Amino acid sequence: ARGEGGWWELVTDKVQPGDGYGFRFxxxxxxxxxxxxxQGGDVHWLSRLVDPKAHEWRTGDWKGRPWQECVFYELHVGTFTPEGTFEAIIPKLEHLRETGITAIELLPVAQFGGQRGWGYDGVLLYAPHQAYGGPEGLKKLVDAAHERGIMVFLDVVYNHFGPDGNYLPEYLPEFFHQEISTPWGAAIAYDEAPVRDFMIENALYWLREFQIDGLRLDAIDSLPFYNSDAADELHL
Incomplete structure (x- = not known):
């Protein structure tokens, strides 16, 4: 049904976690x-329903650590272990802790085309990369890190979308500025309120649903709102 503001919605009890779904125009x-x-698989596959409350957090009262205690280790999930998954990192956390590491910063994990990559070509910004273990794998990693007193930060990319599997122009062509470019393609139209809402909600999603301790924003000088009044709205 069509709701307020041009949004469409479907309320049903005929689906369950794990079911695939998509949209047809x-x-x-x-x-x-x-x-x-x-995602059920790659960026071109059906999306997969998830129960966001299914994970039982063991560290739900985690409050982080003082900033002055931060000793960062930048970590690429796909190459840190032979398995290249979130859960495969967990047995290595104790070693990181013993070396004095108090925070890990994960390179971007939003779903991108293919199985392995740096992560800077993500196209499904709310979906942890399926080849890495999906949302449940990431929650297990964060939980295990917090149990060991290690904070988890996430590198996020809000200046462009990757070329493989970016279907947002089919949903809303106005999501991008064709007349404004970044080094990676058309700029995101942050002057549109729904676009800003989409990105702000994404940042809050990682912090709230995954208990991520903080975000590192990639190449903010390539964001249209950089050094503008709109940046105040995006400040968390």
């Missing part, structure tokens, strides 16, 4: 949900 191909919490 005017008889076209089925596309993944740009705000999906998980």
């Amino acid at each position: 005017d008889g076209g191909k089925v596309r993944p949900d740009p705000a999906a919490r998980a």
